[in-house]
Amino acid sequence: MARKASKQANFNIMIVGHKGRLQYEAILFAASLRANSPDFKGRLIVAEPQPGKNWWDDPRIKQDDVRATLESLGAEIIPFESPYFGQHYPYANKIEGLAALPEGEPFVFFDTDTLVTGDLMSVPFDFDRPSASRRVEGTWPTLELYGPGYTEIWKSLYNKFELDFESSLDLSQPDEYWRRYLYFNAGFFYYKCPKLFGERFLKYAHDIKWDMPSELVCQSLDPWLDQVALPLVIHSLGGGRDALPEGYLDGDVTCHYRLFPLLYARESDRVVEVLEEVASPNKIKKVLKQYEPMKRMIYQGRGEKVRALFDRDHLPRKEQAIRNTIKRNGFWMR
Template identity: 55%
Template sequence: MSFNILIIGQKGRLQHEAALFAATLRHGSPRFSGRLIVAEPTGPLWPEDPRIPTGPQRSLLEELGAEFIPFENRHFGAAYPHGNKIEALAALPAGPFLFFDTDTVITGELAELEIDFARPSASMKRENTWPRVDIYGPDLREIWRDLHIRRGGRLEDTEDRDWPVNHWRRYLYFNAGWFFGADPRAFHAAFLDAALMIRDDPPPSAVAQELDPWLDQAALPLAIHELGGGRPGKGGGVATDVFDGSHSFHYRYMPLLYATAPDHVIESLQSATAPNRIKKVLKRHEPFLRFLYQGKGERARALFDRENLPKREQAIRNRLRRENLWQR
């Protein structure tokens, strides 16, 4: 099955991450036959041009077969950059798509995967970040129930009954680091409508919730449920251990990658970034220079046992900071 890959391209940190993503895609998945689409935001909701400028990162992306497609921010823009992944879907060509955050590396052959794009799904690499429950209520179940009802869904159809009522894992909640679907226009409509409802006209139970940066993650479960999908392996059309597992790794920041990634991720990453034509571009971004090429990655990795990592990411960050190994 052929499908398109979508990432967001933007000047600054994302232009470097996009170059690394493309390098790992071509190395880890040489048989991928779809289009790698780098969607670039435009429009008056940005105080200055946010696109990737002409230069080594853009040239490397082009050399690696990326296609640049502009899209206009109509609802979010600089005030909420996470909204790019919602609005970029409207610019995609028809056909199955797979979205990745740029701070992701590809570590396996995507062409070998069996993905049912008609059953959308998304990343379960998340913590209990949204919604926040006040001691006086409403509780988690009430908030999620009201949100699903507002979108025409049924909370009962989304619950994972392996977890007790009001445990956050019982409710459909994703990280928006990757997601997929069969029809980008339909996904865009569902995702955008859910996000605008939560932002502009939420049910009373969700009025007091903090939405920055969580709006995309709050809206994504509603869209996926509306489109007939669910959790990976439990209603969603992909196995549980493929993305954020055997075939990709969402690292967020270089120190976290080296501290937490399995060995196969590090091995694939180092092979993908070894060629001189890749290295000379990536080393322009200081975190890549320090961690990929100057040994900080190995130092960070030596601090942690990947089989017994701290349960909270903040504990990992704190130790890296104490060792002067934190860099964004």
């Protein structure tokens, strides 16, 4: 349903700009923001990693037409350095890139594979209480037969950073069930200051990666490191799972689609409508068609073929089942 606009204070938005897929997704994000949130007055910052000791392959956006299109949509491409992660763990772009944002100004980070489908100014952010996406599956930790359980693993992390573990729990959920423990998808997060949030996020991620508690010795941190550190950061800054009402982000106002086959398979008609509308102007189409999945999915009709494979009201419970169906039919692209 439509959301009424609130008297939301201005804030900045950060997405990551990187050569390859992300640069084209950034165009779609910027175009959907301008189309569906015309009252947004903050800065749209496309944080761009720079070549350096941790990038042996130059990550910058090379195409002049991509840069020009982003700028025509009101985006600012701002460089940042990668002193700790870079190409070793590119998911940390969302952590190290926070240094590109102005200190002391509220921000919302979005993964680049997000569409704005409604008015962001209607979202009742409380920038003093950070939160993040709850559209998440129980992807971490993966329990070993004779290894530590959820409580032991998560408690070891809270203890490491001298945080109160008990107050992070959702006591309405059963003990040793993953939803009892604070866990987010890192597809969006927000706070009142990117410097405070970014420095803490970087410290926690760095310390978990290079000085992990013994309880994590059997756990994979690639690609989960950002989502392991994120709830600790949010809890330490006074936020939590209930800081933002449901139904706005990952709901009426934004869609984190992740990959185009998944978008066409499971997202609402409204999301597909927004995608195809903002991708339709010739100046945008000309640039996006350089990226093969967008060319085939959006402009050559493969997306509609994927969509016809599924009943949105009765989707498979597991994402992997959706992926497998698309692959069996020869329509998978990424």
